[in-house]
Amino acid sequence: MKGIICEDIGRFVVREDLPEPYMREGEAIVRVRRIGICGTDLHAYRGNQPYFTYPRVLGHELSGTIEQIGDNREGLQAGDPVSVIPYLYCGNCRACRRGKTNCCQDMRVLGVHVDGGMRERIAVPIRNLIKTDGLTLDQAAMLEPLAIGAHAVRRSGMGAGEQVLVIGAGPIGLGVMAMARYAGAQVIAMDVNEERLAFCKSRAAAEHTVSALREPKERLAELTDGSFPACVIDATGSASSMESAFGLVGHGGSLTFVGLVKSTITFNDPDFHAREMTVQGSRNATREDFERVIAAITDGCIDIGDYITHRSSLEDMIDRFDSWLLPESKVIKALVELH
Numbered sequence: 023m024k025g026i027i028c029e030d031i032g033r034f035v036v037r038e039d040l041p042e043p044y045m046r047e048g049e050a051i052v053r054v055r056r057i058g059i060c061g062t063d064l065h066a067y068r069g070n071q072p073y074f075t076y077p078r079v080l081g082h083e084l085s086g087t088i089e090q091i092g093d094n095r096e097g098l099q100a101g102d103p104v105s106v107i108p109y110l111y112c113g114n115c116r117a118c119r120r121g122k123t124n125c126c127q128d129m130r131v132l133g134v135h136v137d138g139g140m141r142e143r144i145a146v147p148i149r150n151l152i153k154t155d156g157l158t159l160d161q162a163a164m165l166e167p168l169a170i171g172a173h174a175v176r177r178s179g180m181g182a183g184e185q186v187l188v189i190g191a192g193p194i195g196l197g198v199m200a201m202a203r204y205a206g207a208q209v210i211a212m213d214v215n216e217e218r219l220a221f222c223k224s225r226a227a228a229e230h231t232v233s234a235l236r237e238p239k240e241r242l243a244e245l246t247d248g249s250f251p252a253c254v255i256d257a258t259g260s261a262s263s264m265e266s267a268f269g270l271v272g273h274g275g276s277l278t279f280v281g282l283v284k285s286t287i288t289f290n291d292p293d294f295h296a297r298e299m300t301v302q303g304s305r306n307a308t309r310e311d312f313e314r315v316i317a318a319i320t321d322g323c324i325d326i327g328d329y330i331t332h333r334s335s336l337e338d339m340i341d342r343f344d345s346w347l348l349p350e351s352k353v354i355k356a357l358v359e360l361h
Contacts, residue, residue, distance in 0.1 A: 023142050028078050048147055060082075102153050106151060124308050181206075186202050186209055187253070189255070190281060196226050212232040255279075280303075
């Protein structure tokens, strides 16, 4: 079986002799057709992804078709198009029992803690598959990053009509914006990149944009009549941005970190207490979030074509990957296609 292994920091290897996946009880064999490249893959390649070891088959934004499957309560069968929920949870820990399978105590994520889908076929627990009738392969592969945005929106507690500041206009931040808009919020997009901000205004339906480099606090005060946003979601994965975000939350508001940084975050406690601010993390997503994204796509509220800027075959990916890391390539989302 053909696939690509990240052997070490900065080194991919194409293999033609990967072992075929073995289907255990409760699993299905999925033929991988699309692989989305995300920040986790970039961090792993560069060597700054937490909880990561080499060698590893990357890839967790996956869509494809079922090749083999046994009897199951979900009614899935061979030939069904599916998207993969890449978070392998135990189902028994306290978090899982409370329905928070996204932060299972023994969490294993495909492409991070165990080998992922950058190969022709993969064995996946049936409970981690979502049938995607009516969606294209591209749309199905984009469910996972958008579901992370949907989960962050749900964690933030924002309501319809509220102003939400989304910091970071990368793929995850754009997903947060899309799902915040779907929830009826008024989106303010903030980034250091003017081209990304223009994209947020024209394609991501942000009401307002704020440059993180030009007096952002003053601009936010102007846009919110001095109150600052009730909800702030930081999707940058930048320690400096995450620390600065504490000063952009309105009194009684919430700050949600969906971006992950391999560092320590500090904040001023008196200011934090004066605002009675809620600070929380948002990790991964649940099936509910995936279903929410499917509804948004089906309702015509998200055009996946706006986000996919680069494509490659599996064979060509290694040659193109380094260029995708460059700012001048202007990658929003790259997809790897398998046939």
